Amino acid sequence: xxxxxxISNDLFSQLFFIVGGGVCxxxxxxxxxxxxxAISRKLGLLDRSTVERRRIHKVPVPRLGGVAIFLAxxxxxxxxxxxxxxxxxxxxxxxxxxxxxxxxxxxxxIYDDIKGLKPLPKFIAQTIAVIIILGPFGTQFHGVLLFxxxxxxxxxxxxxxxxxxYRVPExxxxxxxxxxxxxxxxxxxxxxxWIVSMMNTVNFIDGVDGLATGVAAITGLFITIICLTLQQYxxxxxxxxxxxxxxxxxxxxxxxxxxFMGDTGSQFLGLCLAVxxxxxxxxxxxxxxxxxIPILDVVIVIVSRIRRGRSVAxxxxxxxxxxxxxxxxxxxxxxxxxxxxxxxxxxVLALEFPRIYKLIGIGLVIITMAALSIWIDYRQRKRGVxxxxxxxxxxxxxxxxxxxxxxxxxxxxxxxx
Numbered sequence: 001x002x003x004x005x006x007i008s009n010d011l012f013s014q015l016f017f018i019v020g021g022g023v024c025x026x027x028x029x030x031x032x033x034x035x036x037x038a039i040s041r042k043l044g045l046l047d048r049s050t051v052e053r054r055r056i057h058k059v060p061v062p063r064l065g066g067v068a069i070f071l072a073x074x075x076x077x078x079x080x081x082x083x084x085x086x087x088x089x090x091x092x093x094x095x096x097x098x099x100x101x102x103x104x105x106x107x108x109x110i111y112d113d114i115k116g117l118k119p120l121p122k123f124i125a126q127t128i129a130v131i132i133i134l135g136p137f138g139t140q141f142h143g144v145l146l147f148x149x150x151x152x153x154x155x156x157x158x159x160x161x162x163x164x165x166y167r168v169p170e171x172x173x174x175x176x177x178x179x180x181x182x183x184x185x186x187x188x189x190x191x192x193x194w195i196v197s198m199m200n201t202v203n204f205i206d207g208v209d210g211l212a213t214g215v216a217a218i219t220g221l222f223i224t225i226i227c228l229t230l231q232q233y234x235x236x237x238x239x240x241x242x243x244x245x246x247x248x249x250x251x252x253x254x255x256x257x258x259x260f261m262g263d264t265g266s267q268f269l270g271l272c273l274a275v276x277x278x279x280x281x282x283x284x285x286x287x288x289x290x291x292x293i294p295i296l297d298v299v300i301v302i303v304s305r306i307r308r309g310r311s312v313a314x315x316x317x318x319x320x321x322x323x324x325x326x327x328x329x330x331x332x333x334x335x336x337x338x339x340x341x342x343x344x345x346x347x348v349l350a351l352e353f354p355r356i357y358k359l360i361g362i363g364l365v366i367i368t369m370a371a372l373s374i375w376i377d378y379r380q381r382k383r384g385v386x387x388x389x390x391x392x393x394x395x396x397x398x399x400x401x402x403x404x405x406x407x408x409x410x411x412x413x414x415x416x417x
Contacts, residue, residue, distance in 0.1 A: 017237045019240070021080035021237050022243055024075075025077075025242070026072075026244035028072035029068055030248035033259060047061045047063040064110065065265050066267075069245050076245065077238060093143070098143075101271065105129050105199075105271055106267075106268055110264050126195075126196050141179075146187065148173070149170065151167070152285075152358060153167060154169035155168075157169070175187060194274055194284070201295050202269045202270035204297070206260075208336065209255035210253050211322060212266055214339070215294065217250060218347060219347070220276065221243050223273075223277060223287075225351065255331075255332040285355075288365075289365060292346060292368075293343075324376045324380075327376075327380055328375075328380055329379060
C-alpha cells in the first residue's frame, strides 16, 4: 500500500470517530434533555420567580439541562474517544482527569441549582477541579499545565540559545517540562486562572436563552477544525463530541427556552473549553479571539463592580453586554445572532491569521467591543431607555449587605423576550 493510501485510510478512520462521536453526542444530548425536562417537572426542580429572583418567563422552567450535556459527553466519549487507537497514553490520562474534575463540578452545581450555594463553596470546588486536572502525581504534572504559549514573533524550529530570547518559538513560565517544583508555581497559578476564568465567563454570559450554548458550540467547532488542520485527530474527536453534546441541547434552550442549562451546564462548558483550548498544543489565542467579547464583558463588569465598592459576586441585571443590548431594543434571538456572528467571524480570522497576526485579531476584538458599547449608549439615548439597577440591587449596594448568588440572579432579565 502506498504512503498516500495509508494516510487517506488513517484520515478516514479518524473522520469516522470525529463525525460519529459528534453525531452520537448530539443525539444523546437532544434525546436526554427530554428526560431531564420530564424528571425536573415531576420533582418540581424548576426555575421560578421569587422576591429576590425575578424571572420573565411566565411558566417555571427546568434548570438542570447541564446534566443532559454532561451525560451525553461522557457516554459518547467513552464509546468513541477511549476506543480510538490514535489516543496516546498521556492523552488518555488527561481525559480521565478531565472526567473526574467535570464530575465534581457537575455534582456540586446540581446541588447549587436545586438548593443554592454561596460563592465560596463553588470557588473551592473550582479550585479542587483545577488541581485534579493538573494531575500532580509523583514528580510531574500528568494532566493539563499551561506553562508555555506560542510566541507570535518566534522562529519555528529554533531552540533556546540559537536565537534571541524574543525569537524562540514558545514563551515559557520558568519551566521547560511539567515537573513539580517551586518554579512551577507561576504556571500552576496561570493554569488555575485560565480554567476558572473560562468557567465563570461562560456562566456570566448565560443570561439570554441560547446565548452561552451557541457561543460554546461555535467555539468547540472551531477548536475541532484547528485540531484537524494540525492533524491532532484524537483531540479533534474529543472536541467534536463536546460540540455535538452542546448543539444537541441548543434546540431546547432556544428562545423561548424549554429548559436552562443552569450553573451545572455553564460551569461544565467553561471547564471543557478551557481544557480543550490547551491540550494538544496551546490554542489560547484562538479561544481569546472566539470568546474575546464575553471575556472583555466580564472584565468590564468586574472592574465596574470593584470601582463601585460592590462584591464581584454580587448580582445585577444591568452591567452585562447582553442586558445592555436588551435595553437597546434587541430581542433575545437578535442578541444571540450578534454574538454568534461575531464568534464566527473571529473564528474564521483565527484560522486564517498566521501567528503574528493573531495579535491583530485580538486587537480587532477589543475595537469591536468598544464599537458595540458606543452603539449601545447611542441607541439607549435615542430610545430614551437607560439601564437602571433594580430596587433590590440598589438596596444591596447601599446597605453593603450580603449579596445573592450571582449565577442565579444575574440571569433574570434576558430569558424570554
